[in-house]
Amino acid sequence: xxxxxxxxxxxxxxxxxxxxxxxxxxxxxxxxxxxxxxxxxxxxxxxxxxxxxxxxxxxxxxxxxxxxxxxxxxxxxxxxxxxxxxxxxxxxxxxxxxxxxxxxxxxxxxxxxxxxxxxxxxxxxxxxxxxxxxxxxxxxxxxxxxxxxxxxxxxxxxxxxxxxxxxxxxxxxxxxxxxxxxxxxxxxxxxxxxxxxxxxxxxxxxxxxxxxxxxxxxxxxxxxxxxxxxxxxxxxxxxxxxxxxxxxxxxxxxxxxxxxxxxxxxxxxxxxxxxxxxxxxxxxxxxxxxxxxxxxxxxxxxxxxxxxxxxxxxxxxxxxxxxxxxxxxxxxxxxxxxxxxxxxxxxxxxxxxxxxxxxxxxxxxxxxxxxxxxxxxxxxxxxxxxxxxxxxxxxxxxxxxxxxxxxxxxxxxxxxxxxxxxxxxxxxxxxxxx
Amino acid sequence: xxxxxxxxxxxxxxxxxxxxxxxxxxxxxxxxxxxxxxxxxxxxxxxxxxxxxxxxxxxxxxxxxxxxxxxxxxxxxxxxxxxxxxxxxxxxxxxxxxxxxxxxxxxxxxxxxxxxxxxxxxxxxxxxxxxxxxxxxxxxxxxxxxxxxxxxxxxxxxxxxxxxxxxxxxxxxxxxxxxxxxxxxxxxxxxxxxxxxxxxxxxxxxxxxxxxxxxxxxxxxxxxxxxxxxxxxxxxxxxxxxxxxxxxxxxxxxxxxxxxxxxxxxxxxxxxxxxxxxxxxxxxxxxxxxxxxxxxxxxxxxxxxxxxxxxxxxxxxxxxxxxxxxxxxxxxxxxxxxxxxxxxxxxxxxxxxxxxxxxxxxxxxxxxxxxxxxxxxxxxxxxxxxxxxxxxxxxxxxxxxxxxxxxxxxxxxxxxxxxxxxxxxxxxxxxxxx
Numbered sequence: 001x002x003x004x005x006x007x008x009x010x011x012x013x014x015x016x017x018x019x020x021x022x023x024x025x026x027x028x029x030x031x032x033x034x035x036x037x038x039x040x041x042x043x044x045x046x047x048x049x050x051x052x053x054x055x056x057x058x059x060x061x062x063x064x065x066x067x068x069x070x071x072x073x074x075x076x077x078x079x080x081x082x083x084x085x086x087x088x089x090x091x092x093x094x095x096x097x098x099x100x101x102x103x104x105x106x107x108x109x110x111x112x113x114x115x116x117x118x119x120x121x122x123x124x125x126x127x128x129x130x131x132x133x134x135x136x137x138x139x140x141x142x143x144x145x146x147x148x149x150x151x152x153x154x155x156x157x158x159x160x161x162x163x164x165x166x167x168x169x170x171x172x173x174x175x176x177x178x179x180x181x182x183x184x185x186x187x188x189x190x191x192x193x194x195x196x197x198x199x200x201x202x203x204x205x206x207x208x209x210x211x212x213x214x215x216x217x218x219x220x221x222x223x224x225x226x227x228x229x230x231x232x233x234x235x236x237x238x239x240x241x242x243x244x245x246x247x248x249x250x251x252x253x254x255x256x257x258x259x260x261x262x263x264x265x266x267x268x269x270x271x272x273x274x275x276x277x278x279x280x281x282x283x284x285x286x287x288x289x290x291x292x293x294x295x296x297x298x299x300x301x302x303x304x305x306x307x308x309x310x311x312x313x314x315x316x317x318x319x320x321x322x323x324x325x326x327x328x329x330x331x332x333x334x335x336x337x338x339x340x341x342x343x344x345x346x347x348x349x350x351x352x353x354x355x356x357x358x359x360x361x362x363x364x365x366x367x368x369x370x371x372x373x374x375x376x377x378x379x380x381x382x383x384x385x386x387x388x389x390x391x392x393x394x395x396x397x398x399x400x401x402x403x404x405x406x407x408x409x410x411x412x413x414x415x416x417x418x419x420x421x422x423x424x425x426x427x428x429x430x431x432x433x434x
Numbered sequence: 435x436x437x438x439x440x441x442x443x444x445x446x447x448x449x450x451x452x453x454x455x456x457x458x459x460x461x462x463x464x465x466x467x468x469x470x471x472x473x474x475x476x477x478x479x480x481x482x483x484x485x486x487x488x489x490x491x492x493x494x495x496x497x498x499x500x501x502x503x504x505x506x507x508x509x510x511x512x513x514x515x516x517x518x519x520x521x522x523x524x525x526x527x528x529x530x531x532x533x534x535x536x537x538x539x540x541x542x543x544x545x546x547x548x549x550x551x552x553x554x555x556x557x558x559x560x561x562x563x564x565x566x567x568x569x570x571x572x573x574x575x576x577x578x579x580x581x582x583x584x585x586x587x588x589x590x591x592x593x594x595x596x597x598x599x600x601x602x603x604x605x606x607x608x609x610x611x612x613x614x615x616x617x618x619x620x621x622x623x624x625x626x627x628x629x630x631x632x633x634x635x636x637x638x639x640x641x642x643x644x645x646x647x648x649x650x651x652x653x654x655x656x657x658x659x660x661x662x663x664x665x666x667x668x669x670x671x672x673x674x675x676x677x678x679x680x681x682x683x684x685x686x687x688x689x690x691x692x693x694x695x696x697x698x699x700x701x702x703x704x705x706x707x708x709x710x711x712x713x714x715x716x717x718x719x720x721x722x723x724x725x726x727x728x729x730x731x732x733x734x735x736x737x738x739x740x741x742x743x744x745x746x747x748x749x750x751x752x753x754x755x756x757x758x759x760x761x762x763x764x765x766x767x768x769x770x771x772x773x774x775x776x777x778x779x780x781x782x783x784x785x786x787x788x789x790x791x792x793x794x795x796x797x798x799x800x801x802x803x804x805x806x807x808x809x810x811x812x813x814x815x816x817x818x819x820x821x822x823x824x825x826x827x828x829x830x831x832x833x834x835x836x837x838x839x840x841x842x843x844x845x846x847x848x849x850x851x852x853x854x855x856x857x858x859x860x861x862x863x864x865x866x867x868x
Binding site for chain 2: 037039042045052055059067068071072098099102110114267292293295299302
């Protein structure tokens, strides 16, 4: 195989013919596979089956109260302590929620937007209205679609931020917040970032911890540590402790961190955490108490009995890695084998998390996703990793290998590489109408 | 004992002296009791201890999917069916949430307020801004403080509605919505109402089902059926099926119903339901999907395995009633014995629910609550049953006997009647400075 760009027109035409034949054959084989979302596999979920029933009729918390009754809007102390380990914070800086950290993120951002959760009193939307502008958020791209959806739902303007190997390009970020005081936040997935797999460097985290000094009032770093312990390999780098660094720098209020056990225990039945300065937490809880009496403490208790500390959690995550790693490696192998020599795509080689970020030649992502769909393999919609689902270069595709069985992952990725080749060859041939 | 109003000044003065002596004695006995909130008792919560572990390693839903993974924002089909029985609706009109119907109520009302969940597109707040007014809600009083808190948090104006023996005074309600199209909703607790215990009559429910005909655009009845199966006695009246009646009348969109298992299984670890027209549910879920991937389906599955249908639920509730009834009856007996002949207070005799609504002589509720607190018995703050916590006559006190042990309930209510007598005698004597 030689790179497509080095092929003659005749060679390319022959390649297209051969790929089209292979594609037709694939289409007729009636596949139905799904690489769309970062859902844990069935074998991963089984790892936590003992959660149900683990309480063994003992519902008593360490403080002597019964987890089953009302109350305790901060979450149970045991689970705050565990969250403090996960998020590298103090227990008093941590609260514990229900089965979705996404819901906590939405509730934080929405309350900050409409009501203000700040010492100054003024909400983001009120400040924007006063200065005749819109609230803006920095959105590192490629990024997590549901972060962008929150901003979109609240009518915020999203500013894409380029990602580099150390995280969001920090010079870009600093200049942006300096230039516009209505930029009120930035979304970050600091470890095994969704979808690029990047782990933020110490330099990036340190710079972020001081970012509030350059930003307008009430700037917030939304730190979605969704993959804090989700390593595929031993020896992945730790992330610098953002809240601690920000506290040292006098900017503790600018940090709001999140995590959950969705990809540790049960994807739909886990617990979630938020961590920030004690003042921020108090202001959030005051608002939150208008809509909630308390989280499901019984499920929080199940979780701390099942995973009493961070060491137990990390051991548990090694069992996850054993199940995920072969899927990721099958994908890498196939991408290398089928596409490596052709020089027509780039992709990430993550050491953890749930995704591989894949870039086609410019202008081909939508077409590749359509081609694979028509051959029975569903992928996340092209553009999903960008604000408003619009990838300006139409290149990025998020691959999510966790849910299908290993043999299905292999089948699906073979279809994918075929479609990438077909779309690329057609484009280079100038024959790009399917 | 004769009625206080029939006593001479000397008799009253003697009564005050005697009561003050008794009060001092009570104060010195070092009580610490709590009748503040409608928390189930420990013996009630034990009734559902089997919930944890009930799945017995079988997490498979009837549709073949695993309850532990992501997805299913409407809730599991089995739980939608159960909710349909509880709320007298169709399964497709019902969605299932997490551990708090209060959170669902907040989320519905907030989304309607800021974003609109209506065919017309315009939100409540946008309509109010356009017409230069404020969004208003009808609040039957005495009512549930957390309903009022939601309105307050959203900056709505609350209009108190008198309750009569059939529910909110329906003539008042009809005239109010006719006169002001910015009245966008009414809070209702239709069965064993909080705190009065009233069960809405068929006449009231039928009138409410047609209320939208008289109201402005996008009017909503927030139907918090928190005590739908919470009877203390056999033979309590059923409530007419509001959503069905409204559907027949062509006003299905005007009804949004809620219920939860908070006072059926675990107060903090139950599941919740919302029911409305299919169109309303679709619009709500579209908005809700910006903040949630799905509810905790594992806990939903636990619940339907534990309580597979309404009959099972009703049988379970009879065991609750056996534990609650003695507490309610102890209070009634003591109120009758201590206060009946004195003609200085009124109170309800509920057949279900969690509360007794108590009215002192005008102007005494705050003082009675303070007196009981100083004698070691905490009551819900006076005024809590009114919008903005301001009872214009300062009369209403909500008694919540469910949580303390039976002997504690007896001790607490004895302190309460003593304080009511003391405050009343002092007032009638014109010596009302404690």
